[in-house]
Amino acid sequence: MKSRHKKLALIGGALAVVGIIAALVLNALNSNIALYISPTDVAAGKAPQGKVFRIGGLVKEGSLQRQADGVTIAFIVTDTDQDITVNYKGILPDLFKEGKGVVAQGKMVDNGTFSANEVLAKHDENYMPPEAAKAVGDAHERAAEKKAAAAASGAQPKASY
Missing domain, CATH: 2.40.50.140 (Nucleic acid-binding proteins)
Known part of the structure; x- marks a missing residue:
């Protein structure tokens, strides 16, 4: 793999992890709202x-x-x-x-x-x-x-x- 492809894969993976964390946090907040x-x-x-x-x-x-x-x-x-x-x-x-x-x-x-x-x-x-x-x-x-x-x-x- 070229270094450019590695960087794009790393950025894509980081964005996916951030998205999953954000979804979990929002779900936890929504279930605790009274x-x-x-x-x-x-x-x-x-x-x-x-x-x-x-x-x-x-x-x-x-x-x-x-x-x-x-x-x-x-x-x-x-x-x-x-x-x-x-x-x-x-x-x-x-x-x-x-x-x-x-x-x-x-x-x-x-x-x-x-x-x-x-x-x-x-x-x-x-x-x-x-x-x-x-x-x-x-x-x-x-x-x-x-x-x-x-x-x-x-x-x-x-x-x-």
């Missing part, structure tokens, strides 16, 4: 079926239920517009409280509940994940629009508790 979806989007059917994603919002007051085994917990995550029941088996973070921000990672199960394998709580008094804050803000805007539409039509708005 999308964030709000409870309103989950209720609208926008959640991926059978795939891991994150759901976040506020832990609804009075919704925390502990099972007899002490490690199985059920609670409701809300964006003040929609509620999703979350089941989790494990130890909750110390900062986990009702009425506070939370992000849970897991999958939707057939009965419409979310089975979490990880629960993250806010880390200070003013923090809420940006996606969860946006979802709660959007839900408040929709509620205000409904209230304004009801007032404009002369109907009495429903009280929310």
Whole structure:
């Protein structure tokens, strides 16, 4: 072989190795991505079926239920517009409280509940994940629009508790 052919073969081999490495890295990154979806989007059917994603919002007051085994917990995550029941088996973070921000990672199960394998709580008094804050803000805007539409039509708005 001429030295020119050897160089071309070497360059071609190097490009093939780089391409294979890039494909493997992108595949690994794609399989580890967990999308964030709000409870309103989950209720609208926008959640991926059978795939891991994150759901976040506020832990609804009075919704925390502990099972007899002490490690199985059920609670409701809300964006003040929609509620999703979350089941989790494990130890909750110390900062986990009702009425506070939370992000849970897991999958939707057939009965419409979310089975979490990880629960993250806010880390200070003013923090809420940006996606969860946006979802709660959007839900408040929709509620205000409904209230304004009801007032404009002369109907009495429903009280929310």
